[in-house]
Amino acid sequence: MKITQSISSPTELYREKLLNLLHHLAIRLASGLLVLWAIATLTFFAMQQMPGDPALAILSGTNPTAEAIAEVNHEYGLDKPLAVQYGIYLSHLLQGDLGISYSQRLPVVEVISQQAGATFQLILAALVVTWVLVFLWTLSTAGRRRWISGLGATVETVAAAMPAFWLAILLLAIFAFGWRLFPVAGSEGIRSLILPAFSLAVPLAGFIGQVTRQSLEITLEQPFILSARLRGLSDWSVRWRHALRHSLLPGISLSGWAIGALVSGSVVIEVIFSRKGVGRQLFQAAQSQDMPLVVGITLVIAVTYVIANILVDLVYHLVDPRLKGDDQ
Known part of the structure; x- marks a missing residue:
C-alpha cells in the first residue's frame, strides 16, 4: 500500500502567505474603520457639550443681532435636531467634507x-x-x-x-x-x-x-x-x-x-x-x-x-x- 504525501510547491506557499496577509489586512482595515467611526462620534458629541454658542463663535468680532444669529444657525444646520445634525455630519465625512473653519473662513x-x-x-x-x-x-x-x-x-x-x-x-x-x-x-x-x-x-x-x-x-x-x-x-x-x-x-x-x-x-x-x-x-x-x-x-x-x-x-x-x- 502506497502512502502519498502532497508537498506544496513554492508558488502555492507564496500564494498562501499572500492570502493570509490580505486576510489579516482586511481585518485590520475593518477594525480601523470602526475605531474612526467611534472617534468621529465621540468628537461630535463632545463638541456639542462645549460651552458657548457656535453661532457667536462664527460671528466673533461683530455685534450680531438675533436675526444674524438665526441666519447663521440655519446656514450651518445648527437649528436642526441633534440626530439630524449627526446624520449630516457623518454624510459629509463620508464625502471627505470636513466643513468650513469658523475662524479662518476656509475649508477645513x-x-x-x-x-x-x-x-x-x-x-x-x-x-x-x-x-x-x-x-x-x-x-x-x-x-x-x-x-x-x-x-x-x-x-x-x-x-x-x-x-x-x-x-x-x-x-x-x-x-x-x-x-x-x-x-x-x-x-x-x-x-x-x-x-x-x-x-x-x-x-x-x-x-x-x-x-x-x-x-x-x-x-x-x-x-x-x-x-x-x-x-x-x-x-x-x-x-x-x-x-x-x-x-x-x-x-x-x-x-x-x-x-x-x-x-x-x-x-x-x-x-x-x-x-x-x-x-x-x-x-x-x-x-x-x-x-x-x-x-x-x-x-x-x-x-x-x-x-x-x-x-x-x-x-x-x-x-x-x-x-x-x-x-x-
Missing part, C-alpha cells in the same frame, strides 16, 4: 493641507532621531559589563521620564537663548527643525530603548548568537547582523503607538517653538471654539494613528520569523 481640508507638511516633517525627523538614538545607545551598552549596561538602562529611564515640553524649554534655554546655535522659533530650514525633533525624540527613544534593551539582552543569550561568535564574527557584527532583527520586534510593535504619541506631542512642541503645523492649528482652534477645525484635525490625527498601526502591524508580520514559520 484646505487649512489642514496647508499645515500638514510642517507637522509631517517634524514627526518624520523625530522618528528618525528616535531610532538612531535607540540603535546607537542600546547596541553600545546592552549585554556589556554590568556597570555599562546599568548606565545605559539608567539613561533610558531618565529620558523616558522627561516631559517633552520641559525638554523643549531646556533645549531652548541652552542652545537657542544661551549658545545661539539654533533659531528660537520658526519653521524655515533644517536648523529650526533640530530642537523640536530632539524634544519629541529623546523621551520616546528612552521608552523604546528600554523595551529593545530587554529583548536584545535576551537575544544575546540565545544559542544561535553563540554559534555566530564561534564562527569568528566580531561582537558588533553579531549584534548588528544577527541579534538586532530579533530584538527590534517589540520596538516595531510600539512604533504605531510612537507615531500617535509624536502626533499628539507635536501640539505642544509646535506651540512652544512657534512652528507651523496641524498641532498649533488645533491649539488655536480650541481657543477660538472653531468646532469644524477641531473635529477635522482630531479625525486626521486619528486616521494617521490607525494607518500607522496597520502599517506597523504588517511590517511586524513580515519581519517576525515566527509568523513566517506559522504561515508555512
Whole structure:
C-alpha cells in the first residue's frame, strides 16, 4: 500500500502567505474603520457639550443681532435636531467634507493641507532621531559589563521620564537663548527643525530603548548568537547582523503607538517653538471654539494613528520569523 504525501510547491506557499496577509489586512482595515467611526462620534458629541454658542463663535468680532444669529444657525444646520445634525455630519465625512473653519473662513481640508507638511516633517525627523538614538545607545551598552549596561538602562529611564515640553524649554534655554546655535522659533530650514525633533525624540527613544534593551539582552543569550561568535564574527557584527532583527520586534510593535504619541506631542512642541503645523492649528482652534477645525484635525490625527498601526502591524508580520514559520 502506497502512502502519498502532497508537498506544496513554492508558488502555492507564496500564494498562501499572500492570502493570509490580505486576510489579516482586511481585518485590520475593518477594525480601523470602526475605531474612526467611534472617534468621529465621540468628537461630535463632545463638541456639542462645549460651552458657548457656535453661532457667536462664527460671528466673533461683530455685534450680531438675533436675526444674524438665526441666519447663521440655519446656514450651518445648527437649528436642526441633534440626530439630524449627526446624520449630516457623518454624510459629509463620508464625502471627505470636513466643513468650513469658523475662524479662518476656509475649508477645513484646505487649512489642514496647508499645515500638514510642517507637522509631517517634524514627526518624520523625530522618528528618525528616535531610532538612531535607540540603535546607537542600546547596541553600545546592552549585554556589556554590568556597570555599562546599568548606565545605559539608567539613561533610558531618565529620558523616558522627561516631559517633552520641559525638554523643549531646556533645549531652548541652552542652545537657542544661551549658545545661539539654533533659531528660537520658526519653521524655515533644517536648523529650526533640530530642537523640536530632539524634544519629541529623546523621551520616546528612552521608552523604546528600554523595551529593545530587554529583548536584545535576551537575544544575546540565545544559542544561535553563540554559534555566530564561534564562527569568528566580531561582537558588533553579531549584534548588528544577527541579534538586532530579533530584538527590534517589540520596538516595531510600539512604533504605531510612537507615531500617535509624536502626533499628539507635536501640539505642544509646535506651540512652544512657534512652528507651523496641524498641532498649533488645533491649539488655536480650541481657543477660538472653531468646532469644524477641531473635529477635522482630531479625525486626521486619528486616521494617521490607525494607518500607522496597520502599517506597523504588517511590517511586524513580515519581519517576525515566527509568523513566517506559522504561515508555512
